[in-house]
Amino acid sequence: MIRFALILTSLLGLGITCQAADKQDLSLLTRTAEQFARRQLADSDAKITARKLDPNLSLPACDSLEAYLPPNGRLSGRSTVGVRCARDGWSINVTLDIQLFSQAVVASRAIRAGEVIQATDVQLQRVEIGQLPSPPLGSIDQALGKTPVVGIGQGIPLRADMLRAPAVIQPGQSVRILVNGDGFQVSGEGKALGQAALGQSVSIRTNNGQVVTGVVTGVGQVTVTP
Known part of the structure; x- marks a missing residue:
């Protein structure tokens, strides 16, 4: 009787193991989404971090995962990348936090509106650009001799719409x-x-x-x- 119980327990254990093996590894879904974003942003200086999925999520295991960008999606800031199983048809959204960086012209000091920008007023610095309303200037020459239409604080990236040519x-x-x-x-x-x-x-x-x-x-x- 004891031997039968041990055998039954062993079989049940194997059943549980098989069932677990048939459950999708959630970390693979987040890695798939991250890898997709990295390929899309291969030419960019980007930091990409996937948010963890709900650990209670249960999906059938899939060996044909595909990542995609949902309609009107963009890879900047808090972004969404879809991951679907081509074989079984299920899909899920993975949230990514994406920071985009670039060398940009920033104010070395506070610059008043109407003040003519000199070489000592600006410098190049690596800054996050993903959340800026428009691209920052990438060359100091683009800022020299121009005047801000509004005051610019120290360390703020300069954009073309912030400046006026003399x-x-x-x-x-x-x-x-x-x-x-x-x-x-x-x-x-x-x-x-x-x-x-x-x-x-x-x-x-x-x-x-x-x-x-x-x-x-x-x-x-x-x-x-x-």
């Missing part, structure tokens, strides 16, 4: 007008009706009273394309 044309200033056409160029004079920086549009009143709009292509120079 005006090279002022209202009422005499400017040279270049009209470029197909195989010809005509020049004239006029008065600026507004303030503008290089690359910006500005309206000019010509000497005969006509108002034209062109792009600032130099100090005191506007190019008009007919």
Whole structure:
């Protein structure tokens, strides 16, 4: 009788082991999601951490796991990567915490709005960029000579939308007008009706009273394309 009980216990134990073996390893699901994200972000400086799944989750074991990005998903900040079993058809979402880093221009000190940025005011630094509303500047030259539209605190990454190029044309200033056409160029004079920086549009009143709009292509120079 005792021997029968031992045999029965052994068989039950084997049954439990087999049943456990048929249960999906949850850590494999998180690793699959992490590996997918790393492949997608192979060219980025990224830190990826998967959140643990509910230990009470029970799924059939699968040897054909596939990771995918759900519709409208993105790999930045708190992200979701789906993992599905191609054989059995079940799927689950894995939450990842993703930090994206890049060398960016940051303020070396607090910079006031309207202050012209000098080389000593900024520096390159590795910063997290995933949660910024727009990409930061990647070169110090992109910031030099420009002025912030709002105050920038020390250590804050600089973005293009935070800066304004210095005006090279002022209202009422005499400017040279270049009209470029197909195989010809005509020049004239006029008065600026507004303030503008290089690359910006500005309206000019010509000497005969006509108002034209062109792009600032130099100090005191506007190019008009007919």
